[in-house]
Amino acid sequence: MSEKVQILSxxxxxxxxxxxxxxxxxxxxxxxxxxxxxxxxxxxKGVNAKEVDLSADAFIKGFSFDYPNEFxxxxxxxxxxxxxxxxxxxx
Numbered sequence: 001m002s003e004k005v006q007i008l009s010x011x012x013x014x015x016x017x018x019x020x021x022x023x024x025x026x027x028x029x030x031x032x033x034x035x036x037x038x039x040x041x042x043x044x045k046g047v048n049a050k051e052v053d054l055s056a057d058a059f060i061k062g063f064s065f066d067y068p069n070e071f072x073x074x075x076x077x078x079x080x081x082x083x084x085x086x087x088x089x090x091x
Contacts, residue, residue: 005071007029007030007031007068008032009068010062025056027054027056029053032050061089062088073086
C-alpha cells in the first residue's frame with residue numbers, strides 16, 4: 001500500500017548488545033502525523049513525529065534525499081503500530 005507522507009528524518013543505529021553480545025542494525029524513520037487531542041476537552045493543532053521501522057534498502061535509497069520532505073512510501077498503513085517502510089521515493 002503506497003502512502004504520501006512527510007518524513008522528518010531517518011536514522012541508523014548499529015552496535016553490539018551489551019546483554020547478548022549480538023550485533024544489531026536498526027533503521028527508523030520519523031514521520032509527521034496529525035496531532036490528536038485526548039479527553040472531553042482535548043484539542044490539537046499541527047503535527048507530531050511518529051517513529052516507524054525502516055528497511056535497510058529504504059534507508060540506503062533514502063539517505064541521498066534532503067529532510068524534511070514529502071515521499072511516497074510502501075508500508076501498509078503507517079498509522080498502525082508494528083509496520084515497516086519498505087520502499088521510499090520522492091513525491
